[in-house]
Amino acid sequence: MNRVNGLDKPCCVKITDANRDELFPSGLEYNPPARGMWNIVHSGMLLPGAHEIFACAQGCLRGVILTAAEMLELDRLSWISVSESDMFDGTLESDIVDGVCEIIEKLDKRPPVILLYLSCIHLFAGVDFEAIIEELTKRHPDITFVDCYMTPTMRQTVSPVSKMSSQLYAALKPLPFNEKAVGIVGNDRATDDDSELIKIIKSAGREVRDITLCKSYEEYLSLAECALNISYIPTGHLAGEDLEQRLGAKHMHLPVRYSYDGLKENYKALCDELGIDMPDFTADIAAAEKALDKALKIIGDTPIAIDYTVVTRPFELAWLLCEHGFNVKHIIADSAAGEEDSFDKLREKCPDLTIWSAANVNMLYEPEQHHEHMLALGQKAAYYFTTDNFVNIVVNGGYYGFSGIAKIAELMIDAYNTPKDRREVLRLKGLGCASCLV
Amino acid sequence: MKNVARIIPCYAADTSGVCSALYELGGLTVVHDASGCNSTYSTHDEPRWYDMRSKIYISALTELDSVLGNDEKFISDVVSAAHDQKPEFIALCGSPMPMMTGFDYDAVAAEIENRSGIKTIALHTNGMNSYIDGASEALCEIVKAYAEEDQNIVNGINVLGLTPLDFTLGSDKDIRDWLKYYNFECVCTLAMGSTLDDIRRMGSAALNLVVSQSGMAAAEYMLKEFCIPYVCAVPYGKLFSKKLASHMASLIRDPLNFSPFVLPCDGFPEADTVVIGEGISAGSLAAALWSDMKVEAKPLCTLPSHSFFTAKCGGQLTAEEDIEAYLKETSPKTVIADPLYQYIVPDNTRFIALPHFAFSGRCFQKDMRSLINKNIKEYFK
Numbered sequence: 001m002n003r004v005n006g007l008d009k010p011c012c013v014k015i016t017d018a019n020r021d022e023l024f025p026s027g028l029e030y031n032p033p034a035r036g037m038w039n040i041v042h043s044g045m046l047l048p049g050a051h052e053i054f055a056c057a058q059g060c061l062r063g064v065i066l067t068a069a070e071m072l073e074l075d076r077l078s079w080i081s082v083s084e085s086d087m088f089d090g091t092l093e094s095d096i097v098d099g100v101c102e103i104i105e106k107l108d109k110r111p112p113v114i115l116l117y118l119s120c121i122h123l124f125a126g127v128d129f130e131a132i133i134e135e136l137t138k139r140h141p142d143i144t145f146v147d148c149y150m151t152p153t154m155r156q157t158v159s160p161v162s163k164m165s166s167q168l169y170a171a172l173k174p175l176p177f178n179e180k181a182v183g184i185v186g187n188d189r190a191t192d193d194d195s196e197l198i199k200i201i202k203s204a205g206r207e208v209r210d211i212t213l214c215k216s217y218e219e220y221l222s223l224a225e226c227a228l229n230i231s232y233i234p235t236g237h238l239a240g241e242d243l244e245q246r247l248g249a250k251h252m253h254l255p256v257r258y259s260y261d262g263l264k265e266n267y268k269a270l271c272d273e274l275g276i277d278m279p280d281f282t283a284d285i286a287a288a289e290k291a292l293d294k295a296l297k298i299i300g301d302t303p304i305a306i307d308y309t310v311v312t313r314p315f316e317l318a319w320l321l322c323e324h325g326f327n328v329k330h331i332i333a334d335s336a337a338g339e340e341d342s343f344d345k346l347r348e349k350c351p352d353l354t355i356w357s358a359a360n361v362n363m364l365y366e367p368e369q370h371h372e373h374m375l376a377l378g379q380k381a382a383y384y385f386t387t388d389n390f391v392n393i394v395v396n397g398g399y400y401g402f403s404g405i406a407k408i409a410e411l412m413i414d415a416y417n418t419p420k421d422r423r424e425v426l427r428l429k430g431l432g433c434a435s436c437l438v
Numbered sequence: 439m440k441n442v443a444r445i446i447p448c449y450a451a452d453t454s455g456v457c458s459a460l461y462e463l464g465g466l467t468v469v470h471d472a473s474g475c476n477s478t479y480s481t482h483d484e485p486r487w488y489d490m491r492s493k494i495y496i497s498a499l500t501e502l503d504s505v506l507g508n509d510e511k512f513i514s515d516v517v518s519a520a521h522d523q524k525p526e527f528i529a530l531c532g533s534p535m536p537m538m539t540g541f542d543y544d545a546v547a548a549e550i551e552n553r554s555g556i557k558t559i560a561l562h563t564n565g566m567n568s569y570i571d572g573a574s575e576a577l578c579e580i581v582k583a584y585a586e587e588d589q590n591i592v593n594g595i596n597v598l599g600l601t602p603l604d605f606t607l608g609s610d611k612d613i614r615d616w617l618k619y620y621n622f623e624c625v626c627t628l629a630m631g632s633t634l635d636d637i638r639r640m641g642s643a644a645l646n647l648v649v650s651q652s653g654m655a656a657a658e659y660m661l662k663e664f665c666i667p668y669v670c671a672v673p674y675g676k677l678f679s680k681k682l683a684s685h686m687a688s689l690i691r692d693p694l695n696f697s698p699f700v701l702p703c704d705g706f707p708e709a710d711t712v713v714i715g716e717g718i719s720a721g722s723l724a725a726a727l728w729s730d731m732k733v734e735a736k737p738l739c740t741l742p743s744h745s746f747f748t749a750k751c752g753g754q755l756t757a758e759e760d761i762e763a764y765l766k767e768t769s770p771k772t773v774i775a776d777p778l779y780q781y782i783v784p785d786n787t788r789f790i791a792l793p794h795f796a797f798s799g800r801c802f803q804k805d806m807r808s809l810i811n812k813n814i815k816e817y818f819k
Binding site for chain 2 (some may be wrong): 007008009026027028029030031033035056057058059060061062063065066069070074075078079080081082083084086087095098099102103106107119120121124125150152153154155156157359361362364365368423427429436437
């Protein structure tokens with residue numbers, strides 16, 4: 001905590017001193033070199049056969065183009081650069097329409113769907129995106145055009161990742177519902193088959209559909225048959241809500257939980273919806289407990305750091321681990337929103353726990369500080385606390401439920417026993433995607 | 439359309455040029471932007487990010503602050519960070535959104551300097567131009583701010599425009615070794631491998647060597663202010679680098695006979711080998727191919743370049759359609775370029791990959807080689 005002294009905006013705070021509603025004041029931000037989280041380019045590529053077109057300034061284009069290049073999908077992304085004069089000469093919409101048409105003509109193969117991304121400055125200039133989509137549809141009726149948004153300036157209204165998750169399903173057209181089809185929406189990776197969530201759905205005679213499992217555009221279109229859609233990560237919520245509004249498919253948000261009671265509540269709601277009795281989870285909970293006990297025996301009192309990228313509820317996971325005797329000492333997160341209960345429990349029972357800002361400028365030199373040897377859960381924790389022993393997943397890693405808790409415990413054991421090449425792992429963008437850097 | 443590309447990337451933007459140019463100088467560089475610029479820069483445009491700390495941040499601009507014109511938030515955040523981090527100087531640049539709101543960099547810089555007591559430099563980027571523009575302004579402004587008149591060093595050389603966007607890491611050492619071999623004294627390598635103190639001494643040099651267009655504005659400034667002549671070339675190859683050293687020595691001996699260009703860096707008009715890239719670099723490689731291998735080549739400049747380098751390929755070509763059309767029309771036997779240009783090179787053309795970090799970023803970083811004062815015959819055989 002000596003990093004706090006004399007600083008205008010310290011990068012860490014003891015949980016007992018933290019303001020739960022605003023952990024850190026806003027300020028300039030640092031970008032640590034841990035690249036595993038997905039961006040809107042990665043997400044867009046989940047739609048089979050889709051071609052992405054970005055219309056934005058060179059500085060914004062650069063990151064998206066090289067994302068596609070690194071994931072070996074450069075032939076699925078084209079671009080239209082925007083200059084200062086384009087903003088004011090009355091050609092904002094027509095330039096985009098003409099540019100998209102030119103790109104379509106040059107493509108080797110006509111894509112069934114084009115994801116067209118505009119940027120902050122377009123919205124700020126009052127672009128008529130609807131007119132652009134209408135005109136493009138008129139000129140190319142065989143292609144579905146989807147309005148997409150690279151608008152980080154508007155992130156406090158709706159985050160670009162959340163909006164992208166939603167727009168990924170915008171090309172779906174109404175189909176008769178197939179009561180057997182249940183969709184899982186808003187994720188960038190498939191849900192682990194061992195999860196009770198999947199087992200419950202299947203035990204009700206239903207089948208799981210998920211964009212991450214789609215191999216063709218036709219398969220993607222069949223997602224519209226789902227009468228029920230489930231989202232479980234925060235950025236997937238909007239996708240479920242939008243599908244409910246547009247296609248009439250019921251949406252259930254069953255957030256990933258690291259509390260047994262929370263999970264049971266989710267499963268109860270799901271079983272009620274599916275019209276089945278809630279299974280007995282005694283064995284699943286016992287398996288999770290056994291996995292945690294085993295992990296504790298191996299990891300012992302090794303200090304643990306958890307960051308907000310590894311799971312969507314870092315405070316809840318921290319509380320679960322603390323309850324089971326693990327020595328959680330650090331959490332890297334800029335907000336505890338939605339986890340107030342876990343935060344309060346940690347504050348009461350683990351008063352020495354320290355919270356770190358992920359992007360505070362004073363985190364720049366953190367990797368150069370002396371750190372005791374730690375087990376990290378998440379890439380940012382591994383980077384800042386300079387440990388090669390880290391769990392390398394993002395956004396829950398597709399794990400859900402009691403089985404998910406057991407699997408994370410297993411990953412902790414593996415991370416504890418087997419160090420990773422931190423530098424090489426952290427540099428890869430979009431964990432799980434192909435990369436030319438490997 | 440000139441602003442459309444089916445498949446090739448765009449070059450690093452002006453904001454990345456600023457950050458790259460100032461990276462090693464101990465300043466605090468702030469990009470006024472929501473979030474993407476720093477992520478793009480630190481991931482794709484900056485190979486030093488993991489190993490070498492630099493105080494480069496974004497302002498995390500929000501919609502509300504943009505709409506309300508809340509410049510005070512930016513000012514106080516920068517002053518706060520400067521308080522915590524004690525930089526040598528502060529540099530401000532920006533992305534498209536501040537351009538839309540008419541953000542006044544000069545006024546804000548003056549206010550920050552007043553409040554923090556730290557020299558603050560305004561750089562007028564908007565994320566819509568190439569890294570050349572940003573790096574060029576940044577290097578020129580840093581020279582204006584810190585270079586001083588000093589006792590002349592007879593064989594003193596400043597190297598201008600040296601950033602990892604155009605040159606592999608370690609190129610500063612290669613250039614220093616080459617200068618030393620030919621009995622020059624390296625005063626400053628702007629801006630890889632040098633410090634603000636080196637920049638303070640730049641006024642003592644006898645000659646400036648401009649190795650990329652990013653250094654041109656600083657060279658022009660130093661010619662005007664310090665009467666230091668400059669020459670535009672990169673010492674590629676063994677024989678061309680020797681020729682360049684000789685040219686530099688004669689310029690120092692006879693500065694009044696000053697010409698910034700070395701033949702045949704403009705290339706050969708009928709050459710059937712085309713080198714695509716930044717003007718000074720591509721031109722120098724064309725010259726080295728001739729000096730070292732008797733291969734006629736010409737530069738195809740895809741970035742802002744002096745007309746000396748663009749004359750043989752019909753001017754500066756930046757649009758994918760123009761580059762593709764030129765190559766189709768002229769059917770060169772060989773194209774030397776970044777690997778991501780291969781998509782638009784005619785099928786029957788021999789392609790020699792020469793990765794350029796400002797174009798393909800990290801994609802081919804492991805294949806990048808320094809050609810400075812090196813035997814290039816093996817590479818281009």
